[in-house]
Each structure stands twice: as structure tokens, then as C-alpha cells.
Amino acid sequence: MLRKRAVGNRRWRRLGGSLWFLALIAGAVLLVVVTALPRTPAGPPSTLVVASLPFWNLGNGTNTAVRNQRFVNEVSPWVYGLNSDGGLATQYPPEQAADVNDQLTRLRDADIPIVPSLANITNGKWEYGPVARVLHDPVRMQRHVDEIVDLVHREDYAGIDIDYENLRGTDRQAFTAFVDRLGAALHAQGKTLSVALFAKTTDAGVDERNVAQDYAAIGRAADQVRLMGYDYHWGTSPPGPVAPIGWVREVLDYARTQIRPDRIVLGVPLYGYDWSEGHGESVTWLQAFRLSTKHNAKPEYDPATQSPWFRYTDDRGHEHEVWFENSASSKAKFDAARGAGIRGVYLWMYGYEDNGTWPELEKSLPAAK
Known part of the structure; x- marks a missing residue:
């Protein structure tokens, strides 16, 4: 009886040891499998709000961004351009450095x-030649990528x-290849890539510069795709709204069919144009307010x-028509961005904007910190 019990105990110990060994092996296999699975990175904060600060408004823009930093979680100073060979340069004059x-x-x-x-600004003007040379020469393209990555690393930028605007339809594949290469190089350094694209409602858009930008391909390579949701009417067009809400919604609807919503960032203008005699001069909200006050021209609001x-009529008798942006028109775009479920917005802070914009932004799209 004792012998049978001892044998039984040995059998249970052997079985227990086997089970423990099998469990150990299974655990090791599971660890290998889990480790090999592609990891899903931590998701970005729920809302991105970018202050885009052109160099001519950098001082005031910085003041505004810092003062309202609870509303803003990224800034993009618009300060770099290209030299005639496609190398990096600054847009601002040396005395502003x-x-x-x-x-x-x-x-x-x-x-x-x-x-x-x-x-692709060279000597203060949009230029096609320098960026074309970069896009269509593999050696120049790699040098350009390296130079950008070095700048981001050296200055400790986040990305x-x-x-790059006014490209041609024949640049489409080359521009995509450049974005792919730059995105991979930046990601390897833990940095991000944003690409600003013209707003369009079809792949072709309305002209060559739209054709040159492949929403779907760029959306796969970039962390942010910034849609320029403005200049529906511009300085050389007839007068009209800068960013009519119906068009903005159509742009977002199309973009969502091509790009992951969590990578789409809508550009919201905070400026307008003053048209007279077939030409429009850009104006800030403050300039528009002063013009309407000076000429006793009460602004109307187009609900459509x-x-x-x-x-208004100026002192020389010239007729003017002004379309601009205020807190109400900006709120409509903030609400459109929220309704579309996209990543967020970037504010093109051309100059002094309507102070009421910030409370509306906080209500519609509170920035995640």
C-alpha cells in the first residue's frame, strides 16, 4: 500500500513537473508572439490646435499663443524657405534674426x-524651380531630406x-516619394511630419497644383495632413467669402475618404480681403473692423x-467690398471640424484676430494637453 502510494506520488510529481515545463514553454512562445506583433502606438491627444505664425506676425502671434496656451498645443512658425538651389534658407530678413x-x-x-x-519661398516669392530640382534629382532629394532632418534635430523641433505649393501634375509621384522618404527619416529620429495640402473635393481638384498632391499616399506617410481650408476667393478673384462653410464641409467629406480622420487638420483663416478695382488686399480682422468703423459701414453676416x-467707398471715391473672418465664422469651421471627427485645426494667424475667437475655440475644440 505504501509502495503504491509512493509510486503514485512520484507519478504526480512527474506529471506536475511536466505541466509546469509545458506552461513555461507556452508562456515563452506567447511572449515571443506578443513581442512580434505590431504595436499600436499610443494615440494622439483628442484635439490638436496649432497656431501657424507667419514671420511678419511672429511677435504678436507668439504673444497671442503664449497668452492663450491653454487653447494651443502646437505652434508652427512660418519662417523657413529655399534658396535657388533648393537648400534651406530663412524667409525673414537678416535684421529680423x-x-x-x-x-x-x-x-x-x-x-x-x-x-x-x-x-518653397525664395527671396520672398513662391518659386517652382528650386523645389522641382529637388523633387526630380534623387541625389538632391536625399540631400534635402538629410538637411531637413538635421535642422529639426539641431534645433530640437518636434517635427x-x-x-510646397504650386507644383505641377507631373510632380505627383516625385512629391509623394519625397514625403515618404522624409517621413521615414523623421520617424526614425522620433520626430513628426506635417504636410500642408490645397483643399479639394476630388482627386483632380480644380488645377494642376491639386493634381500634384495625392491625398491618400501623403496621408499614409505624414502624421498630419493640413488642409488649407481658405482662399476659396483670393486676391485676384472676384470678391467673396474666404472659406464658405459649405465648401469647407465638402473638403472634409472628401478628405475623410482618402485620409485617416485622426491625421486630418483643418486650416482655419483668421484674415480676409479688401477688393477694389479687380484686386484684393489681404486684411486682418482688426483692419477690417477699423475700415468698417471709419467708413460707417456696418458688416453684414451671410448665413449661407x-x-x-x-x-464702403474710400476717400478717392473707389468702391470696396470686404470679406473677412470673425469669431462667428471661425466657430462654424471649428464645429465642422468637430463634427467630422478629425484631428483638429490650425489657425492661420495672419495678424490681429478677433479676440472672441479663443472662447469659441475652447467651447468647440478644447485642446488636449
């Missing part, structure tokens, strides 16, 4: 991530925003486009 550095320091001290914008406007 010290002030630009001071403003960037203030933004860093406020702990707001900086993703500066790089545009870069590419704003969600845009304010007014007409």
Missing part, C-alpha cells in the same frame, strides 16, 4: 511644441511642416456661407 530667435525661445519656455513650416462682409 535676433527677434525670431527670441520668439522661438519664448515658445520653448512656454513648453509649446514647435513644428516650423518650410515653404517639420512642409508647405457663414461669413461677414461689408462695402
Whole structure:
């Protein structure tokens, strides 16, 4: 009896040991499998609000971004351009360099991530030649990618925003290849890539510069796709709203069919145009307010486009028509972005904007910190 019990105990010990060994092996296999599975990165904050600060408004823009930093979780100083060979250059004049550095320091001290914008601006003008040389020469393209990554790393930026405009339909594949290569290089350094694209409602859009930008391909490579939801009417067009809400919604509807919503960022203009004799001059909200006050022209609000406007006659007898943006028109776009479930918005802060914009922004799209 004792012998049988001892044998039984040995059998149970052997079985228990086997089970323990099998469990150990299974656990190791499971660990290998789980480790090999693609990891889903932590999701971005629920709402992104970017202050886009052109260099001519950098001081005031920085003041506004810092003062309202509870509404803003990223800034994009629009300060870099290209030289004639496609190398990096600054857009601002040399005498402004010290002030630009001071403003960037203030933004860093406020702990707001900086993703500066790089545009194909050469000597103050949009130029096609320099960027075309980069896109269609593999050696130049790689050098350009390396130069951008080095800039981002050296200045400890969070990433870069590419704003290459007025490309041609034949640049489509080359521009996509550049975005792919730059995105991979930045991601390898833990940095982000944003790409500004013209707003369109079909793949072809309305002209060559729309054809050149492949929403779907760029949306796969970039962390942010910034849709320029403005200039529906512009300086050389007939007068009209800068960003009519119906068009903005159509742009978002199309973009969502091509790009993951959590990568779409809607550009919201905070400026307008003053048209006279077939030409429109850009105006800030404050300039529009002063013009309407000076000429006793009470602004009207067009409910169909969600845009304010007014007409006046200047001191020389010239007729003017002004369309601009205020807190109400901006709120309509904030609500459209929220309704579309996209990543967020970037505010094109051309100059002094309507102070009421910020409370409306907080109500519609509170920035996640």
C-alpha cells in the first residue's frame, strides 16, 4: 500500500513537473508572439490646435499663443524657405534674426511644441524651380531630406511642416516619394511630419497644383495632413467669402475618404480681403473692423456661407467690398471640424484676430494637453 502510494506520488510529481515545463514553454512562445506583433502606438491627444505664425506676425502671434496656451498645443512658425538651389534658407530678413530667435525661445519656455513650416519661398516669392530640382534629382532629394532632418534635430523641433505649393501634375509621384522618404527619416529620429495640402473635393481638384498632391499616399506617410481650408476667393478673384462653410464641409467629406480622420487638420483663416478695382488686399480682422468703423459701414453676416462682409467707398471715391473672418465664422469651421471627427485645426494667424475667437475655440475644440 505504501509502495503504491509512493509510486503514485512520484507519478504526480512527474506529471506536475511536466505541466509546469509545458506552461513555461507556452508562456515563452506567447511572449515571443506578443513581442512580434505590431504595436499600436499610443494615440494622439483628442484635439490638436496649432497656431501657424507667419514671420511678419511672429511677435504678436507668439504673444497671442503664449497668452492663450491653454487653447494651443502646437505652434508652427512660418519662417523657413529655399534658396535657388533648393537648400534651406530663412524667409525673414537678416535684421529680423535676433527677434525670431527670441520668439522661438519664448515658445520653448512656454513648453509649446514647435513644428516650423518650410515653404518653397525664395527671396520672398513662391518659386517652382528650386523645389522641382529637388523633387526630380534623387541625389538632391536625399540631400534635402538629410538637411531637413538635421535642422529639426539641431534645433530640437518636434517635427517639420512642409508647405510646397504650386507644383505641377507631373510632380505627383516625385512629391509623394519625397514625403515618404522624409517621413521615414523623421520617424526614425522620433520626430513628426506635417504636410500642408490645397483643399479639394476630388482627386483632380480644380488645377494642376491639386493634381500634384495625392491625398491618400501623403496621408499614409505624414502624421498630419493640413488642409488649407481658405482662399476659396483670393486676391485676384472676384470678391467673396474666404472659406464658405459649405465648401469647407465638402473638403472634409472628401478628405475623410482618402485620409485617416485622426491625421486630418483643418486650416482655419483668421484674415480676409479688401477688393477694389479687380484686386484684393489681404486684411486682418482688426483692419477690417477699423475700415468698417471709419467708413460707417456696418458688416453684414451671410448665413449661407457663414461669413461677414461689408462695402464702403474710400476717400478717392473707389468702391470696396470686404470679406473677412470673425469669431462667428471661425466657430462654424471649428464645429465642422468637430463634427467630422478629425484631428483638429490650425489657425492661420495672419495678424490681429478677433479676440472672441479663443472662447469659441475652447467651447468647440478644447485642446488636449
